[in-house]
Amino acid sequence: MDWSTYNAALPTVGVVNALGALIGLWVVYAIAQHMRRRAHCTPLASPPNPSFLFGIGRSLFKHPDPAAVYEQWAEKYGSVFRIPATLGYSRVVLCDPKAIQHFYSHETFLYQQTTLTKQSIESLVGRGVLWAEGESHKRQRKALTPAFSNAAIRRLTYIFFDSAYKIKTAWDSIIAAEGDDSAIIEVQAWMNHVSLDSIGIAGFSHDFGTLHGKHSTVAETFDSFSSLKPTLIGVAVFIVGLAFPRVMMRIPTAFRMLVKQLNASMSEVADDLLANTRKESEGEDKAEDKSIIGLLVKAESNQSDLHMSQDEVMAQMKVLILAGYETTSISLTWCLVELCKKPEIQAKLRSELSQISSGDPTWDQLTNGFPYLDAVVHETLRLHPPLGETTRIATEDAIIPLSTPLKTPTGTVVDNVSIAKGDIVTVPIHLMNSWPEIWGPDAREFNPERWLAEDGVPKKAQELQGHRHLLTFVDGPRICLGRGFALAEFKAVLSVLIRNYTFEFRDGPDTQIERVRGILPRPGVAGEKGAKIPLRVRRLE
Ligand code: HEM
Ligand SMILES: *[C@@H]1O[C@H](CO)[C@@H](O)[C@H](O)[C@H]1NC(C)=O
Ligand SMILES: *[C@@H]1O[C@H](CO)[C@@H](O)[C@H](O)[C@H]1NC(C)=O
Ligand SMILES: *[C@@H]1O[C@H](CO)[C@@H](O)[C@H](O)[C@H]1NC(C)=O
Ligand SMILES: CC(=O)N[C@H]1CO[C@H](CO)[C@@H](O)[C@@H]1O
Numbered sequence: 001m002d003w004s005t006y007n008a009a010l011p012t013v014g015v016v017n018a019l020g021a022l023i024g025l026w027v028v029y030a031i032a033q034h035m036r037r038r039a040h041c042t043p044l045a046s047p048p049n050p051s052f053l054f055g056i057g058r059s060l061f062k063h064p065d066p067a068a069v070y071e072q073w074a075e076k077y078g079s080v081f082r083i084p085a086t087l088g089y090s091r092v093v094l095c096d097p098k099a100i101q102h103f104y105s106h107e108t109f110l111y112q113q114t115t116l117t118k119q120s121i122e123s124l125v126g127r128g129v130l131w132a133e134g135e136s137h138k139r140q141r142k143a144l145t146p147a148f149s150n151a152a153i154r155r156l157t158y159i160f161f162d163s164a165y166k167i168k169t170a171w172d173s174i175i176a177a178e179g180d181d182s183a184i185i186e187v188q189a190w191m192n193h194v195s196l197d198s199i200g201i202a203g204f205s206h207d208f209g210t211l212h213g214k215h216s217t218v219a220e221t222f223d224s225f226s227s228l229k230p231t232l233i234g235v236a237v238f239i240v241g242l243a244f245p246r247v248m249m250r251i252p253t254a255f256r257m258l259v260k261q262l263n264a265s266m267s268e269v270a271d272d273l274l275a276n277t278r279k280e281s282e283g284e285d286k287a288e289d290k291s292i293i294g295l296l297v298k299a300e301s302n303q304s305d306l307h308m309s310q311d312e313v314m315a316q317m318k319v320l321i322l323a324g325y326e327t328t329s330i331s332l333t334w335c336l337v338e339l340c341k342k343p344e345i346q347a348k349l350r351s352e353l354s355q356i357s358s359g360d361p362t363w364d365q366l367t368n369g370f371p372y373l374d375a376v377v378h379e380t381l382r383l384h385p386p387l388g389e390t391t392r393i394a395t396e397d398a399i400i401p402l403s404t405p406l407k408t409p410t411g412t413v414v415d416n417v418s419i420a421k422g423d424i425v426t427v428p429i430h431l432m433n434s435w436p437e438i439w440g441p442d443a444r445e446f447n448p449e450r451w452l453a454e455d456g457v458p459k460k461a462q463e464l465q466g467h468r469h470l471l472t473f474v475d476g477p478r479i480c481l482g483r484g485f486a487l488a489e490f491k492a493v494l495s496v497l498i499r500n501y502t503f504e505f506r507d508g509p510d511t512q513i514e515r516v517r518g519i520l521p522r523p524g525v526a527g528e529k530g531a532k533i534p535l536r537v538r539r540l541e
Contacts, residue, residue, distance in 0.1 A: 033422075040397070042417045044092065045077035045409045049084035056083050064514055066388060067430035070095070074431065078406050080417050083426075091391070091424045092417075095435070097463040098403040099417070100427050103392075104465070104476035108137045111392035111425060123259050125266075125322045128315030129481070137477065144316065144481060147292040153484045154363040155290055156202040160492035161360045163198045166211035167493075168500055175539050182538035184506050188333045188522065188531055192219060195329035196321075198489055203320040204273045204293040217265035221258050222326065266321060270314040273297075292485075293317050324482050326520050327386040328489055333533055334384040335376065335494060337513050337523050338446045340505045340535060345448060346498070349376055353499050366491045375448035377490050378468055383446055385472040386520050388430040394423045403463060429471040432464060499540070506534040 049055060060066055060083075070093065073081055079096040094100050103111055112133045113121070121131045129140040146152070167190055175183045193210040196219050200208040208216045273293060289295075297313060339346040352372040361369060368374075400417045407413050419425065436443040438460045442450075450456035457469060466475040473480035480486070497503075505511035512526035513533070522531035 038420055040418060041420050041423075042414055043408050043410055044080060044082045044417070046082040046084065046090065047073055047077070052088055053086065055085040055087075055089070057085055061517075067428065067434055070428040070431040071435060074435075074437075079404060080400070080402070080406055085424065089424065091426050092419055093426050093428060094400070095428060095431060096402050096404060096406075097438075097460075097465075099400045100432065100471070101465050101475070102400055103425060103427055104390075104474055104478070106398075107392065107474075107476050107478050108133045110394060110396055110398060112395055114391065114393045114424065117391070123256075124262065125318035126311065126315030128312060128319040130319045130323060131315070140312065140316075141477065141481070144292075144296065147295045148481050148484060150363075150484060152290075152292065152295065153488050156292075156485070157363040157366065157488050157492060158360070159202045160198055160489045161496065163194045163201075163211060163489075164493045164496035166197070167194055168496060170211065170213075171501070171537060172539065175537070181541075182536055184534050185537045186532050186534050187336055187503075187537070188329070188524075188533045191329040191332040191336075192223070192325075194493055195332070195489070196325050199320055199324045199328075200269075201291070202485070203291055203324070204269070204317050205276065205289050205291040206269050206273060218262065218269075218321065221262040221265065224258060263318075266318045267314060270317045273317065274313065292320065320482070323480070324486065326522075328486050330386045330520060330522050331380055331384065331486070332490060332493060333523055335380040335490075336497075336503055336535065337533060338380060338383075339376075339498075340503050340511075341509070342446060343504070343509075345376065345446070346503065348372060349494075350498050350502075353495050356495070356499070360492075361495065363488060366488060366495070370491070370495070371452055372448065373491055373495060375451035377487065377494070378451055378470070379446055379448045381472045382433045382470050383444075384523075385429045385433055385470070387472075387474075388521070389426055389428055390471075390474060391424060391426045394419055394421055394425060397421050427471065429474070432471050438464070501540060502538045504536045504538070506536055 047056065050059060060069060063069055073083070073093070074095045079094075080099060081093055082090040083093055085091045094103055112118075113131075118131065125131070129137065129144055132140050170190075171183075171185060174185060175181065177183075190211075196216065197208050197211050200206040208214065208218065210216050210219055273291075274297065276289070289298075293313065293316060296316065339349070349372055352370055366373075398419050400419060402415055402417065405413045405415045406417065432438065434443050438458070439450075440458050451468075461469045464471065466479070467473045467483055473483045507525075513523050514526040515521040516524035516531040523533055524531040525533065
């Protein structure tokens with residue numbers, strides 16, 4: 001036995017023991033707190049826990065159709081239930097319209113982002129409106145709202161048509177190069193381009209130029225998120241991160257490196273805009289900036305009560321990219337997928353759009369003039385919400401009202417549910433948008449007609465708040481600020497594409513499409529790598 005080794009080991013053992021004891025105490029304390037709070041909560045039914053470490057989250061994350069899983073639970077356990085989460089914690093799931101209305105209307109105050117989400121948003125886009133809560137959120141939101149008014153979007157509509165024509169120019173030359181009337185085009189990449197370029201120009205007068213084939217670090221960074229593989233280290237970091245979010249944010253995983261890269265390239269764009277807007281307000285000869293952030297910076301110098309710091313302005317620009325780029329691109333891509341699955345719907349849409357005789361429709365015509373286009377767009381948003389769930393933490397004990405009384409596991413029937421401060425609450429957006437219980441037997445089908453028929457949106461669906469009774473843009477204080485922007489862009493781009501081309505799956509009508517994970521899940525061909533949607537695009541004469 002070597003004594004020196006033994007002696008050196010002693011203090012280490014002591015430290016390890018002390019640490020162990022401390023961690024043990026902390027766990028006991030946390031559990032006691034949890035039990036105390038839980039004591040006055042309404043007992044809720046819950047599926048069995050497959051894994052103490054991961055709870056049900058991992059299997060849900062991997063599942064191709066999470067809405068179907070939530071549906072089974074809701075049918076078995078009622079419209080409010082608990083699901084097991086990481087390390088023995090649980091999440092309360094709300095599938096009751098009144099409960100959901102209560103949840104969204106109290107967002108940013110009673111229900112706030114979990115520490116992990118908050119940290120991720122901050123590292124991605126800074127302390128902008130997506131990050132803020134409570135009064136600070138209210139102030140930022142108030143400052144941003146005028147820049148998203150109908151009048152503002154009306155002035156920006158030509159930008160969406162311009163972007164669509166850039167696709168047309170590019171596609172026409174791809175098709176011409178084939179020496180035919182059609183070509184195979186991976187449309188998801190183009191929907192990314194059209195979405196990013198439009199947000200750049202309309203949002204803050206910056207042309208990313210991806211529709212002209214320009215390389216963009218911002219686009220590339222977003223794309224590389226979807227090719228990240230969940231590594232063992234990544235999973236470990238994730239678990240540590242649940243308990244110690246600050247530690248996680250410092251560990252240089254691939255995700256963190258990408259976040260940094262994104263931050264750097266987005267900051268550059270922000271600096272440009274601010275410099276230009278400042279020149280403009282100093283009276284230098286520049287075309288007037290009507291972009292969303294341009295308007296904002298100008299308004300900012302006038303209304304001191306709405307003053308935003310330079311950091312906040314930068315953060316808002318990044319928020320626009322984060323909130324508007326992928327969401328819009330994913331929706332457009334899903335729409336093309338659905339139109340390939342249902343050629344008769346594609347044809348009907350084309351026939352409505354053929355009424356356009358000359359020139360582009362105005363914003364007002366886009367908004368109200370094409371009922372079938374409107375129905376196709378909303379049916380896409382209903383079935384394919386880019387954000388599938390909202391998850392928040394309750395900052396206080398709360399009583400959640402219900403539309404329909406709930407039978408608890410102890411057999412009593414309650415018309416409200418008590419939860420405790422610290423409870424995590426989830427609204428399954430995808431389920432609420434497509435639940436047969438709410439939308440009727442054809443709820444899972446892509447059927448635009450439902451938006452045009454007399455009783456197409458059933459009474460039960462009408463109980464849901466939110467844009468057109470959908471939760472795709474959520475509801476309440478955090479309802480998507482860019483929904484008018486998104487709808488105008490969606491409709492403008494779709495109208496140009498459908499008038500000029502027909503779309504079919506590369507490998508025929510039976511092609512299976514699945515959800516591929518990224519920052520947000522995207523459509524991709526089943527069994528193929530990456531989120532790619534190769535379509536045969538045929539020119540119309
Ligand atoms: C189809 C496209 C879109 C969908 C489905 C969508 C959906 C959403 C959702 C679900 C939220 C709430 C996020 C949360 O709860 O944390 C949100 C927030 C937001 N969206 Fe959108 N969005 C879309 C397009 C856009 C566009 C194009 C813009 C901007 C140009 C935009 C700007 C925003 C902003 C600024 C917020 C933050 C609002 C707040 O925190 O108060 N969105 N969006
Ligand atoms: C993001 O970039 C800005 C400016 O370049 C910098 O000040 C900030 O620290 C960066 N944030 C992160 C999380 O990298
Ligand atoms: C700001 O105020 C000046 C005069 O004080 C006015 O000319 C300008 O239109 C205002 N700008 C905005 C964006 O309200
Ligand atoms: C909640 O429900 C219980 C019984 O189900 C009722 O006694 C109580 O008044 C309700 N509370 C609220 C705030 O609605
Ligand atoms: C052949 C055809 O219909 N071309 C149309 C392409 O789209 C533009 C703008 O939407 C129309 O002006 C063309 O007539």
